[in-house]
Amino acid sequence: MTVDTFRTIAQSAATKSDSTLWRTIIDTLPIAVYLTDAEGRLTYFNSAAATLSGRAPELSVDKWCVTWKLFLPDGTPLPHDQCPMAIALRGEKVPEGVECIAERPDGTQFWFTPYPTVLRDEDGRIAGGVNLLVDITARKLAEIATERAQRLLSAIVDSSDDAIISKNLNSIITSWNKSAERLFGYTSEEVIGKPINLLIPSDRQDEEPSIIGRLMRGERVDHFETVRRRKNGTLVDISLTISPIRDSSGRVVGASKIARDITKGKRAEAEILRANRDLEHFAFAASHDLQEPLRTITIYSELLGTRHAGKLDEQAIEYLHYVRNAATRMGTLVSDLLSYAQVSKLEESEELTDANEALARAIECLSHTIAENEARVSSESLPAVTMHRTHLQQLFQNLVGNALKYRKKDLAPEVHISAEQQAGRWIFTVRDNGIGISQQYKEYVFGIFKRLHTSSEYAGTGIGLATCRRIVDQYQGEIWVESEPGEGSIFRFAIPDGA
Ligand code: ADP
Numbered sequence: 001m002t003v004d005t006f007r008t009i010a011q012s013a014a015t016k017s018d019s020t021l022w023r024t025i026i027d028t029l030p031i032a033v034y035l036t037d038a039e040g041r042l043t044y045f046n047s048a049a050a051t052l053s054g055r056a057p058e059l060s061v062d063k064w065c066v067t068w069k070l071f072l073p074d075g076t077p078l079p080h081d082q083c084p085m086a087i088a089l090r091g092e093k094v095p096e097g098v099e100c101i102a103e104r105p106d107g108t109q110f111w112f113t114p115y116p117t118v119l120r121d122e123d124g125r126i127a128g129g130v131n132l133l134v135d136i137t138a139r140k141l142a143e144i145a146t147e148r149a150q151r152l153l154s155a156i157v158d159s160s161d162d163a164i165i166s167k168n169l170n171s172i173i174t175s176w177n178k179s180a181e182r183l184f185g186y187t188s189e190e191v192i193g194k195p196i197n198l199l200i201p202s203d204r205q206d207e208e209p210s211i212i213g214r215l216m217r218g219e220r221v222d223h224f225e226t227v228r229r230r231k232n233g234t235l236v237d238i239s240l241t242i243s244p245i246r247d248s249s250g251r252v253v254g255a256s257k258i259a260r261d262i263t264k265g266k267r268a269e270a271e272i273l274r275a276n277r278d279l280e281h282f283a284f285a286a287s288h289d290l291q292e293p294l295r296t297i298t299i300y301s302e303l304l305g306t307r308h309a310g311k312l313d314e315q316a317i318e319y320l321h322y323v324r325n326a327a328t329r330m331g332t333l334v335s336d337l338l339s340y341a342q343v344s345k346l347e348e349s350e351e352l353t354d355a356n357e358a359l360a361r362a363i364e365c366l367s368h369t370i371a372e373n374e375a376r377v378s379s380e381s382l383p384a385v386t387m388h389r390t391h392l393q394q395l396f397q398n399l400v401g402n403a404l405k406y407r408k409k410d411l412a413p414e415v416h417i418s419a420e421q422q423a424g425r426w427i428f429t430v431r432d433n434g435i436g437i438s439q440q441y442k443e444y445v446f447g448i449f450k451r452l453h454t455s456s457e458y459a460g461t462g463i464g465l466a467t468c469r470r471i472v473d474q475y476q477g478e479i480w481v482e483s484e485p486g487e488g489s490i491f492r493f494a495i496p497d498g499a
Pocket of ligand 1: 402406432460
């Protein structure tokens, strides 16, 4: 039933003497209806009007409207004598589709559109009025929520550093918000309706069909690193995340693209790589070149001690002892530094290395220390991993070596090596019953030259764990320690399965 039909019904009800039927109909209508006399005093309201306004107005007293309080859509109060019904009763025209807010006595509010009509007597004089209030709250709340969401979305999109673009399946750009303009230099007027190829360098044009293919299959493209061309012709390194846009039936109809400028990151990455290579080269050259003079010091101090022993007094012998000790320590430092610098020198291995074999070799190298400490070293069956054998052996040798070295004075060392598969990685564990490490140093100990003890307490250079970290980093792995002082240590390293 349309609003006009309601008006006709109300007109008939007010003017015809046999109006009982019409009154009954209006009373039961689910739409708020009320009548006033020529002065605006309420003469009738139906139950829907009472329900909507949350009150039962006082007939012949309340004027103009059934509602308690009225507001304009912007929230300013609207006095009842200026409400659409009052305007209509003054004989003025009320615009169609006006929207008002009313407040109920319980404080809740609702939106409505009034449809006031004046009722005239047989002489054409205004005899009263009828008003229909159509509740539009649900629609308005939905509109407000959508508008808020859109405002929020556009604020996010506009303030984002990432360019956000959408396109249809014919690769035509359909939206281009502010950040895309900043990144690529084109305004939205220049690109909307144009093919996305505009941004793709000629040697990468084949990327678009494969991206469209993946989108058609409903797949998302995540962090795809590529290069795009700006309006001024310069190239920009970007990371693309592309998601399919679906219509209400779920069909893929386009895609939204988030393009992130990764030029700075790429430049920094290249600089770090270069700096790392320089540092490696320096560490390698320095440690390599130091070996020669060190050998000379060792040889001649030994000759001095053996061939000229008789000519040396007690103090000279003591000094010579210091020289030899220092040379030995320096020799260890140089060879440790050399193995640290050499980690990345090994070509990446495609071959599987049997971890049992690598561990056996490490244990063999440590056999003297194991015997000396009366240590027990046990292991479970270990897997084969795609890793250079030297690297895996170095890991075991450093970790098992430390487990033997950082032992409790009164307890024979026990070391256990195991491995388990977890979320696509092999996690190797080297567990000991030694002195343990405080949690606050669990990162510190992996730094180069970082030690928790003096050389007189425990001999060492502080390079072993740093070398271990460099090795696992090379395989995109991880290394960490779980320990408490006095409770032994658990060193674990994770290597991606099939690394
Ligand atoms: P180094 O043993 O030559 O000092 P590392 O890099 O191998 O150097 O180890 C760094 C430090 O971590 C050691 O000085 C020691 O304090 C601590 N640490 C390493 N392994 C253990 C362990 N198994 N138990 C207790 N402390 C350890």
